[in-house]
Structures are given as structure tokens and as C-alpha cells.
Amino acid sequence: MRITAVEAYPVVEPVMTPYSWRDGLPSSPDEYQITWLRIATDEDLDGYTYIDRGAIAVDLIERCLRPLLMGQDPLKKELLWHLVWELDRIEELPIYVLGAADTALWDITAKAAGLPLHVLLGGCRDAVPAYASTATFATTEEFLEVADQCLEFGFKAIKLHAWGNKRRDADLCQALRAHVGPEIDLMYDGSAGFDPYEALYVGRACEEAGYRWYEEPLREFSISAYRGLCDALDIPVLAAETVDGCHYTAGEFVLAGAADMLRTGVDFRGVTGSLRVAHLADCFQMSAEVHGGGLPNLHLAAALRNNTYYEAMVLSNPIQVEPGIDPHGRIRPPDEPGIGFPVDLNSLRAGISPLRAYPV
Template sequence: MKITGFTGWLVEAEPGPKFIWRDGLPGSHGDIPRGSRPHNAIVRMETDAGLFGAIEVNRGEAVLDLVRRRYHEFIGENPLLTERLWRLIWEIDRVEEIHMRSLGMLDILAWDVKSQHARMPIYQMLGGDDRVVPAYASTVTWPTMDEYERYIKMSRDVGFKAFKLHAWGGPVKRDIELCKNLRKWVGPDADLMFDGSAGWDYVNALEFGKAIQDLGFLWYEEPMREFHLGAYTKLCEKLDIPILAAETSDGVHGNMATWIEARALDMTRVSSFYKGGFTGSMKVAHLSESHGMRAQVHGMGLENAQICAAISNNDYYEQLVMNEEQIKGLDKLGPLSIVDGNLTVSDEPGLGYHFDFKKLDETAIGKIEVRERINPPATLVPWH
């Protein structure tokens, strides 16, 4: 089988509900100019077997620019050789410095084709552990304590048994109070997590960690920016609560090895969009397992659902909870429905995106096509 081309469409997308993160971070609409809508890219990889992979991603203009300039290198390659394709895109990253969210796109497209060709779901091809994955309610940042109580109890009532806070990130004592209230609201048996969204320095991160570790939290996530590993090493040494980190660090498994060697975390992060697609995520998951560590899957979506079902050292699928309408509609999301606190990952082959390509041709803002390898490999001519 060979890759014969790529087609990309630039489309206007629904902006989704408005919400905010911690103090100092732009909210969900922070990257959308006023009066406009976000631009996504839909990318299709075609093959000579009639199979294609397709994905929808944000940062549409940048994604299509990457496909236009770089993806001609993969025309003629075999999409079933996912390890080879991952290595080739890793080489291009050396000179391109591909955005983390785009590094794994080719890999995901190839696994989509590979799964359809094998007539097996992706999670089984990646190894396969359990298609029924418990989910945790991951909050946005609400303005008041009363709103936290209302929406967390609502999430509990629809079946969630695990909860993660994205809190204010301002004065430490206010977030400590919220954590204590969370334990009261959901009872002694629920798993609790806290995500600092990299808002504190070492002093605040240490103060907060000491205050919540006796509340029985499963993990304490990314309290500081992920640059100085020494600060994270000190934090791990001082606290009993497990530190979850390296979510946004570049370098996939190579960088994660450095974090583990530095003893700068207790749990690792994997995701399709920050860790190089399926192949990169599995490298991190297996590296973590070999060091006796859990590799917690970060983020929602069809891709991350497959990773959750594929590996045994992940605890939960992450599900954002935003407002009443959204929380009460989580059981109506098709293959990503949360029912009684669980996600049941699809057993269908392929990734699961379904697009009307004819309609895209009519409605897209822009379109690109890549059909020819611009710089074919040189032919070795023997000496005579």
C-alpha cells in the first residue's frame, strides 16, 4: 500500500461554550478574534488501496501550511509502516520545529488507515487493555465557590466518581479551601485530582501541596511551568502526594526519560496531541511502565479515547465539565458518551471521524492538495 496524496480543507468551526482557566490564562475563546469563529483544518490522507485516513484539528492555517510544505515527503510511503513514518516526521521536526499539536498528525492518519485495513479497532492494535474506561469530571474554572459546588454535585449525580479541579491559581489559601470543600462534596471514596495549570512558583506549589496531601488526592498536576526540572525534583522530595507532570514538555519519550531520570515526577502524561500521536504516546506509556509509573492520558477526543483503552497504566479518561446543559448531555455524545461515569470506547475500525467531502468542497474557506513528491530520493548509480 502507498500514500498517494493529501487533501486539506480550512473550515470555520463552532467555538463551543465560553469558559475560563486560572487567573492569568486566556479562556476557551482567547484565541478567537472578536466577531469571528475558530478555523480548523480537516486533513485526509489517500492511498492506492482506496482507504483514507481523516482528522479534524485546530490551528487550521498553520496545519495546512505544514501539510503543503512538508507532507509531499510522504507520497509513496507505506501507511502501514507507522514506526517508519513516525521516524521520518521526527527527522523533519529537527529542522521544522513542528508545533506539538501537529507532530503526531501523520501518525494518527496512518493508524486510521492501518486500523481499517486490519479491520480492528485502533486500541486493540496498540495492545488493548479494556474498552470500558472510567472517566473523571475535569472542571473549568468557575468564578465562585457556589458554582463549583453546584456543578461538581451535578457531575456526581450523573455518575462521575472522580473529579479534578482547575482552580483560580491566585492566593494559595483560596484554592486550599476549594480542595477541602471538594472532599466534603463528593465523599471519602472519590478519587480527587488538582491541576495547577503551571500557575505557581516553587514556594506556593510547596505550600499548597503540603496542605492538600492529607486529603487523599490521587495526583497533584503541573503546579509550575515545566522548564526547570530541579524545582520539580525538590517538590517530589518534599511531598507525599504524587506529582503528575511533563504534560506540555516537548520531545516525547526522549524528554520524558530526562524527567524520570531527574526524579522530577511520580506520574507521566500522554496524549495524542502533545506526545506525537499514537506511536509517541505508546513510547511514553511503555517507558513509564518500565519505571513502575502510571501514564495518565491527558485530554478528550476520539484519539485519546483509543489510548485510554490501549494501555493498562492509565486510570481515567478526562472529561471537561463546563455548564449544566453540557454536563447533562454527556450521555449523548455518540462514541464519546459518558454513561454512569464510564466511557465505552468504540469497537469499530478506524478513528471515527465522518466527513462529507463533497460538502466540504462547497463550504470550505480554502483547500489544498498535495499529490506529488517534490524531491524524490536520489537514485544510486553504480560505478563502472
């Protein structure tokens, strides 16, 4: 099989309900710029994925990925992931582009095999528990209101993205635990909003409140700061979400004792890079928690034994929940061959985006 076309389709989607992240980070845009990547072959099998960016993704697909991939065998993901890695040395690709071609190639491979991607990847479970991953709401009261809606919907786990203020965030973490009781899994994501001393303060609050994990309190450039945090806290520190260098850098976090769990996920690594991180983590009996929603991540979450949850964004109040999450807070990946994006090429060419599986 040979690759015969590498195409970029930019689409624009409205943001139905604007939302915020922590203080200091930009809020949601007015509209999403998304680029769909199509890789076509001489055997009539197409692979798809999308990148959450517009013009920059189109440029990198057309100027860099197309000449690299044309004529190649699409089943050779190990080779082609490495060729993109070599391209990265020259181009310094944004991490959201690093694994995009790889994900589309896995879509082709799974279609060629006649298997849904999660089965091809190893197949661990048919349904994955999802956690409600919040945007940043205005007040503690609003967070508790949203939490009530999430539990009523059926979620058994909630992750906070809060304000990035150590006292407010620590108080919120404890208020939420008091509100939902001991049985609900809670996680906290700092979105890199703290310095090491603030990170310790919030981490202790999450630890006392029995949170499952403490995620990315610091920018992920200081491995020594993360090691200090891991040494000082008993709660598992989840790190290496946004690092350049994929599994190579994740390995340095493990070696230094700077993470207790690793972030993985196709958005920043492709499927091949995600598997490498997950297997690296498994070598040390660590979990590899899949970052972000969407169908490729859902397949990955279902395929990995050492992943706990699927991340389902809950960005609005009243809550809107992505299609497919059942009343027990679980979600099943599609069982058709490939990733299962409902792509209609003519609609895509007309600028109409297929469903990415989460509300916008």
C-alpha cells in the same frame, strides 16, 4: 500500500458557551479553528485526525507534511514518526503538529487490519472510566454546584482547573473533598500557574485532602523544580504534558525523579509517541495518564493498562457532557475498524466538521 494524498481541511466551529482557564491564561476563543487532516492511499483506505488550530496547521500540512509523506507506505509508522521528528529539527514544529500524521496513519493501519484502534494497540478494556475535567468557574460555590451535577450524571471522578491563586485553590481543593466525601476520586491541575513555593503550598493541600494526583503546577522547563516537588510531597506529581521532545524528555523527568506519573496523549505526540511514553512509564511501574479527550485519546486510554481515566471536559454550568458517557461515568471507544471518526468527505470539503466527540 502507498500514500496518494495529504490534505488539510480548515473548519470553524462556534463556541456555544464561553469558558475560562486560570487567571493569566486566555479564555476560550469566540470560535474554534480546527484543521482536519486526511491521508489517502492507493488502496482506498483514508486516515483522519484533526489539529486544534487553523492556518498554521494548514501551512504545516501542505508545506511540510505533504512532501514528506507522499508515496510512502502508510503502515510504517515507526519510520514516518521518525521522519517527522527529523523535520521537527528544521521546522521546530508546534507539539500539536508533531504527531498528527502519525495518528491518521494509525487510523489507516487499523482499518487495514479490520480492527478498532484500541484493539490493534493491545486492547486492555472495552470501556474506560471518565473523569469530569472542569473549566475554571467563578467561585467555590459554583465549583461545588458543578461537582454535584457531575456526580448526579454518574461521574465518579473530578479534576479541577482552578484560579492559580495558592490560597483560593488550596481552600477549594479542601472544600470539594469535604463536599463530595472520601469515595470520589479527585485530581487537581495547576495549568503551570505557580512558582515552586506556591506549588508546594497547593500540593500539600491536595495531599491532605487525599487527591489522586497533582498535575502540572509549574511550567515544565525546570526539571530540578519538579524534582524538589516530588521529593517534598507524597501525593503523586503528574508531569511532562507539554514538554518538547516527547518520550526523550519524559525519560529525563523519570531519570531525575521529577515525576511520579507521566502525561501521555495523541494531541502532542501521535499514537506512536504516546505508546513510547506509556511504555517508558510502565518500565518504572508508573502510570501514563492520557491527556485530553477525543476519539484517538479514547482508543489510547482503552488500550493502555497503566492509564486510569479518560478526560472528559466539563466546561459549562449547567454542565454539558460529551456523547457516549454512560450513567456510570464510563465511555466505550467505537468498535468499528480504525478510529471511527464519522467523516463524510463531501461535508468536510464543504467546511462541515465531523463530531470530535466533545461538546463545543
